[in-house]
Amino acid sequence: MATTIESPRAPHTARRSRGVNWEKWGWIYMRASGVVLLVLIFGHLFVNLLVGDGIKAIDFAFVGGKWSDPFWQVWDTLMLWLAMIHGGNGMRTIVNDYATKATTRKVLLGAILVAVVAMIVLGTLVIYTFDPCPAGSPADLLPSFCATR
Amino acid sequence: MAINTAGTMTPKRPAGTLYRGREGMWSWVLHRITGVAIFFFLLVHILDTSMVRISPEAYNAVISTYQNPIMGLGETALVAAIVYHAFNGIRIILIDLWSKGAKYQRVMFWVVIGLWVVTMLGFAPRHLINVFSHVGGA
Numbered sequence: 001m002a003t004t005i006e007s008p009r010a011p012h013t014a015r016r017s018r019g020v021n022w023e024k025w026g027w028i029y030m031r032a033s034g035v036v037l038l039v040l041i042f043g044h045l046f047v048n049l050l051v052g053d054g055i056k057a058i059d060f061a062f063v064g065g066k067w068s069d070p071f072w073q074v075w076d077t078l079m080l081w082l083a084m085i086h087g088g089n090g091m092r093t094i095v096n097d098y099a100t101k102a103t104t105r106k107v108l109l110g111a112i113l114v115a116v117v118a119m120i121v122l123g124t125l126v127i128y129t130f131d132p133c134p135a136g137s138p139a140d141l142l143p144s145f146c147a148t149r
Numbered sequence: 150m151a152i153n154t155a156g157t158m159t160p161k162r163p164a165g166t167l168y169r170g171r172e173g174m175w176s177w178v179l180h181r182i183t184g185v186a187i188f189f190f191l192l193v194h195i196l197d198t199s200m201v202r203i204s205p206e207a208y209n210a211v212i213s214t215y216q217n218p219i220m221g222l223g224e225t226a227l228v229a230a231i232v233y234h235a236f237n238g239i240r241i242i243l244i245d246l247w248s249k250g251a252k253y254q255r256v257m258f259w260v261v262i263g264l265w266v267v268t269m270l271g272f273a274p275r276h277l278i279n280v281f282s283h284v285g286g287a
Binding site for chain 1: 201275
């Protein structure tokens, strides 16, 4: 039986198995989320660090004021989700590059997944269950609008 | 040139690669280092912000640690890392998606550095004045 030998320079034509190409979507995600994150994070840094007294003005009342506005709740939620997944996927790439032992790699990838899921769940719960005017707290620590409630 | 195991000649230093040596490689190294640093800060930042859910006192205590001068310098370094990662990320997108991206990757690296310098000149003085003008109370 004659064996066909392909030209050494023939393009690799092996079909990958069916199903979602997760690596491709990961590649697209890094670029798409990166552009959105540039806008979200530059806006976050501008409003929190450059406007007014910057970091000196950040306290509970400042956060309470921001998160009483759905605009900033959505802004921060988007930033949280996009950034944690972008960062987690970046860390995954680095672990895949440098962790040569299968066990080490699995442990590190598992730790990244746990961290990403935990931070997204925690952060989302904090943004949407947050009370800017907790009962029994000194009024001078709270946003000014709490007094009129 | 060196003889390899197949008996053919291979150049010792491949020419014209994107990721080996010079701007292409160092931009990638910086992208990784800044990315890892930002990731770990993000974990800390979500945890410290979550203190708003405990009590106003708990949040104010943890955020006040961000307002001392040493942390102020750290925040400047963090923003420097974020700005580099953001601008170099746009450069990576252009290399991948713009037909002339790979040709101009080296020029684009220096454009990234230029924009980084301009952005940091806008950010650092303002932030450091905010941090240092209140040193010692007030």
